[in-house]
Amino acid sequence: MSHSTTRQNDRVPANEILGTPHAPSNGKPSFPFLDLKAQYAPIKDEIMAALARVMESQQLILGPDVQAFEEEVATYVGTRSAVGCASGSDALLLALLAAGIGPGDEVITTPFTFVATAGSVARVGAKPVFVDIQPETFNIDPGLAARAVSNRTRAIIPVHLFGLAADLDPILKTAEDYKLAVIEDAAQAIGARYNGISVGSQGTFGCFSFFPSKNLGGAGDGGLVTTNDPLLAERLRILRVHGSQRKYYYESLGTNSRLDTLQAAVLRVKLAHLDEWTRARQQNSERYRALFTEHGLESYLKLPSTPANCFHVFNQFVIRCSERDRLKEFLRQQGMPSEIYYPMPLHLQPAFAYLGYQAGQLPHAEAASREVLALPVYPELKREHQLALVRAIAKFYGTGN
Numbered sequence: 215m216s217h218s219t220t221r222q223n224d225r226v227p228a229n230e231i232l233g234t235p236h237a238p239s240n241g242k243p244s245f246p247f248l249d250l251k252a253q254y255a256p257i258k259d260e261i262m263a264a265l266a267r268v269m270e271s272q273q274l275i276l277g278p279d280v281q282a283f284e285e286e287v288a289t290y291v292g293t294r295s296a297v298g299c300a301s302g303s304d305a306l307l308l309a310l311l312a313a314g315i316g317p318g319d320e321v322i323t324t325p326f327t328f329v330a331t332a333g334s335v336a337r338v339g340a341k342p343v344f345v346d347i348q349p350e351t352f353n354i355d356p357g358l359a360a361r362a363v364s365n366r367t368r369a370i371i372p373v374h375l376f377g378l379a380a381d382l383d384p385i386l387k388t389a390e391d392y393k394l395a396v397i398e399d400a401a402q403a404i405g406a407r408y409n410g411i412s413v414g415s416q417g418t419f420g421c422f423s424f425f426p427s428k429n430l431g432g433a434g435d436g437g438l439v440t441t442n443d444p445l446l447a448e449r450l451r452i453l454r455v456h457g458s459q460r461k462y463y464y465e466s467l468g469t470n471s472r473l474d475t476l477q478a479a480v481l482r483v484k485l486a487h488l489d490e491w492t493r494a495r496q497q498n499s500e501r502y503r504a505l506f507t508e509h510g511l512e513s514y515l516k517l518p519s520t521p522a523n524c525f526h527v528f529n530q531f532v533i534r535c536s537e538r539d540r541l542k543e544f545l546r547q548q549g550m551p552s553e554i555y556y557p558m559p560l561h562l563q564p565a566f567a568y569l570g571y572q573a574g575q576l577p578h579a580e581a582a583s584r585e586v587l588a589l590p591v592y593p594e595l596k597r598e599h600q601l602a603l604v605r606a607i608a609k610f611y612g613t614g615n
């Protein structure tokens with residue numbers, strides 16, 4: 215999601231700020247929004263050994279590491295198959311192609327997401343149909359999705375945004391009623407659960423991203439599609455190698471979208487740590503909740519809500535308030551990192567203007583774009599940093615001590 219990991223370069227060593235957590239820093243963040251170096255340091259030897267193993271083998275395309283990683287993710291998510299590919303965006307694209315979706319088809323999805331969710335639909339020549347979100351979860355409203363079904367609809371793409379599962383049961387029901395594919399965009403939600411079941415395992419496809427800022431991030435781009443249908447898995451495997459089943463013979467056209475072997479080797483190391491990182495993200499979220507309460511901020515801000523049947527993996531910790539822009543600027547001046555996901559819903563983006571949506575048409579998504587603010591929640595985040603951030607917010611609202 216945040217395609218902004220370079221922001222880390224701005225970081226100041228933590229020891230320079232821990233003593234003076236609310237010293238204004240002229241807008242320079244006192245600690246990073248995401249600290250990938252802190253994640254890397256304790257697993258450096260494991261990563262280097264995995265990379266060396268692949269380099270020594272010189273098996274650089276697909277091969278045993280990709281296959282092993284696919285099997286490990288299939289087990290982790292609970293699907294029959296998993297097919298690695300070059301990115302989360304390509305995972306969506308390959309899923310749409312494997313489902314045979316193209317020109318003349320409609321695909322229902324949410325406008326409050328990363329561009330690739332709907333961009334992939336447009337890329338295969340189909341038409342994205344946006345329906346509004348539920349304001350409490352930021353995820354697609356299943357009732358509105360059901361009402362948007364037309365005789366051209368071929369699929370629904372629910373996004374498990376910020377690490378929280380979309381309300382899948384009614385979506386799966388609609389899909390069954392109208393014979394639609396469900397392509398779960400689980401790019402931000404590996405390990406998240408709905409009714410105790412992993413996201414990416416109940417739809418026709420689950421699409422995952424290993425972009426470095428995701429909960430399971432590679433050393434660059436990577437993606438994967440899960441499915442329980444062996445025929446679809448086979449189609450995905452053919453599509454990612456130009457549509458060829460037999461080398462240099464093509465029954466259909468695909469693309470070049472494989473998961474790099476080096477990425478698979480890195481991801482195998484990291485997958486073994488994912489549950490522990492998820493717990494740390496959840497603990498950080500709980501700590502924010504307690505700190506916001508301690509600082510008398512509950513009535514000023516809306517904290518993320520987790521429906522009882524969901525296991526939230528907090529790719530992002532997103533709060534809401536009506537004075538979001540002023541708060542973000544104040545935090546920036548205080549040297550406190552925050553980010554906006556997403557400042558403009560997709561139905562109002564110039565790239566989708568041809569679809570003809572107007573401002574005001576999807577009010578919950580539009581309000582979310584004006585009000586959301588993501589705070590750092592990465593596993594290695596320190597309590598001191600969270601306290602400094604919450605204190606800065608308390609200062610903004612005048613509830614501070």
Ligand SMILES: *Cc1c(COP(=O)(O)O)cnc(C)c1O
Pocket residue numbers: 215301302303304327328330331373399401402423424425435436437
């Ligand atoms: C990150 C992301 C993608 C795309 O993944 P890439 O690996 O960056 O191509 C798609 N959908 C959502 C919701 C994402 O957050």
